[in-house]
Amino acid sequence: MIFNEIKKEYLNLDSPVLIVGSGPAGISAALDLEKKNISSIIVEAGSEFYDEKSQSQYEGQIIGDKLESLSQSRLRQLGGTSGIWGGWCRPFESYDFEKWLIKKKDIDPFLEEACSILEIQNNFRTSSLSQDVNQIEYQYSNIQFGSHYKEHLNKSDKIKIFLNSQLTYFESVNGNITNAVVNNNDKSIKVKSNHFILAAGGIENSRILLWSRIKNKRLLDKELPIGKMWMHHPFIYGGKGIVYKTKLNKRFSKKFLDYEGPVHFTPSENFLSQNNLLSCSMHIIPNEDKKLKNAKQIIREIACFAPKLGNKLRMFLEKKQLYCGNIKMHLEENYESNNYISLDIKKDLSGVPLPRLNYLQSKSTIKSCKKALMSFANFCVEENIGRIALSDDIVNENKIQNIAGGGYHHSGGTIMGVNKNNSVVDRNLKVHNTNNLYVLGSSTFTSIGYVNPTLSIIQFSLKLSKHIKEKLA
Ligand SMILES: Cc1cc2nc3c(=O)[nH]c(=O)nc-3n(C[C@H](O)[C@H](O)[C@H](O)COP(=O)(O)OP(=O)(O)OC[C@H]3O[C@@H](n4cnc5c(N)ncnc54)[C@H](O)[C@@H]3O)c2cc1C
Structure with a gap:
């Protein structure tokens, strides 16, 4: 009751x-x-x-x-x-x-x-697309x-x-x-x-x-x-990219997890441990780009230096054969971080001190994110299944400024x-x-x-x- x-x-x-x-x-x-x-x-x-x-x-x-x-x-x-x-x-x-x-x-x-x-559904497949890259499956709850x-x-x-x-x-x-x-x-x-x-x-x-x-x-x-x-998951735009649906399907005919909705990738365990990196996930969410503004912008940028490829991509986009858009990423933070919650002098209406969150973005998170995204970009080129451009923040290893939803997974x-x-x-x-x-x-x-x-x-x-x-x- x-x-x-x-x-x-x-x-x-x-x-x-x-x-x-x-x-x-x-x-x-x-x-x-x-x-x-x-x-x-x-x-x-x-x-x-x-x-x-x-x-x-x-x-x-x-x-x-x-x-x-x-x-x-x-x-x-x-x-x-x-x-x-x-x-x-x-x-x-x-x-x-x-x-x-x-x-x-x-x-x-x-x-x-x-x-x-x-x-x-209890269905969370992982498919190894290469030594370094896995495709992963999510489920989405409406509860x-x-x-x-x-x-x-x-x-x-x-x-x-x-x-x-x-x-x-x-x-x-x-x-x-x-x-x-x-x-x-x-x-x-x-x-x-x-x-x-x-x-x-x-x-x-x-x-x-x-x-x-x-x-x-x-x-x-x-x-x-x-x-x-x-800790939390910095949730950032790591870059922009296009990935060919049909090529993915053909190239990885048995391995590519083909379903409607966002596609998700993550570095393999092997890649993380060999490079001593924190983990992350990479998401391309075509539905977010309903009017294809993002996709068209990416193709325009590509067409500036590769007009033929640009035209080809426009055609693929019309035929809905591309995953195209921002690469969103959830990043792992180090559990040994110096980030902490303490109590403020100010109190709430019940007389309990308000929380103070002391937080600094960790360098190893940004370094890991850059390496993982570069490896995914290389994978796309090597397999000729798409092209990924890293955002300036990540290329320069600055503090990540373009936080899409950082600070939502308080842990x-x-x-x-x-x-x-x-x-x-x-x-x-x-x-x-x-x-x-x-x-x-x-x-x-x-x-x-x-x-x-x-x-x-x-x-x-x-x-x-x-x-x-x-x-x-
Ligand atoms: C925008 C956004 C998007 C998110 N998306 C996802 C997602 O896609 N997937 C995912 O897994 N997670 C997501 N999360 C995180 C998810 O919401 C949390 O992991 C989840 O709600 C945590 O559940 P909880 O019960 O531990 O805490 P909460 O859901 O925060 O519940 C805590 C409850 O305790 C009550 N409470 C607090 N203090 C007191 C007190 N002193 N006395 C009595 N009651 C108190 C609060 O009112 C609240 O009802 C998202 C979070 C945000 C903000």
Whole structure:
């Protein structure tokens, strides 16, 4: 059931799990616990729909390089940021887990169910086009968790969602969290539970733990690197290009994954490890260029120095035989970055300090992006399947200025690892040296690879739900 405020009569009932946040991470965990016959309460800071006053509580400072602002890059309402997400889905690669405590096989068992929550097919093919270049397949989800799961949640007697209820900090006794202190309609209410799951997104998870540590010095170790090793995917225009559909089909008849929609490429694992590079993905999205403005511009530029080729390309374009347009790229950032979240002096309306994100673009990310794109451009020339032009930013290895959507995949800050010196949560997502506090979401990722995070976030939510079921048993 969904309520606009905390209903005290329901707090006395036996709900063994309290979840903070109703985004993909929180709702997926609650839905899976429900299937296991386990009740949960979700406290959600936002309301059912977009609310300007509530959203303004999502502000915060970014110090350093350019990123999308903290109030524009997430959504504070039922369903969380899935209300504005793009829906691109693909699971992590096995090599993404090199520095993790767990391996891909540990979350693979939850992939099928995660796909069913997102209503996508569990079909993520990879095809090796050369030693250096892979073609990869994505699925696209249309699920906005708030509107899509509202009816189910409203009918559920196992899940209670209290909207307009902002968790401010946790209280504890001897490493056991006893209460979540929640601000509801300007009243501070203590909510008890046995297990507490923090699923408030890639900035708030760190912010809440940092504030809880200040409020309650014995709860969280002062060594825990809360807020540290923060990462995101710079999402940039790496260049422009044309790739011939028919040639790709002919040349790679058995290997080319031919389907409608955007085409995606990534450097092979071998190429990355030989060159010691971070990973990235490259996307050509013809549908974005509905009036073919981009495509025509690219062909005009080519025609200036190669008129014959230009004419040929115009013909191919008319016959819809080209993938043509910007090359968009998601770039991996180094998990050992010095980027971090700290607390500001300024506070929000509930008296919690606003977050400060300290961020500098990493040189190794830009270097890796240039090498990968050059290798893809060479591959197109060698196989005579197209031509790619790198953007000036990348050629000159400047700071990348043409960020298309940088700062949308907030990750790290409460990363998984062996102990409190190098990480915040353990392999079961439990905060080190606490007995019953867990963190869900991309803040726990040890590294972020190139893939969009939400599918993996949901796999982890299902893994945690299984763990809690085992603990309760
Ligand atoms: C423009 C855009 C496009 C994106 N496109 C994609 C994509 O194509 N593919 C992909 O995989 N990912 C994409 N993402 C990222 C995706 O939206 C996130 O990975 C996903 O929403 C994270 O889920 P979450 O539940 O961890 O956090 P969120 O969705 O941010 O949910 C957190 C929830 O916690 C609530 N909350 C916060 N603080 C508190 C508090 N103190 N007390 C109570 N509740 C609180 C919030 O209101 C919110 O409902 C995109 C993001 C953006 C901004």
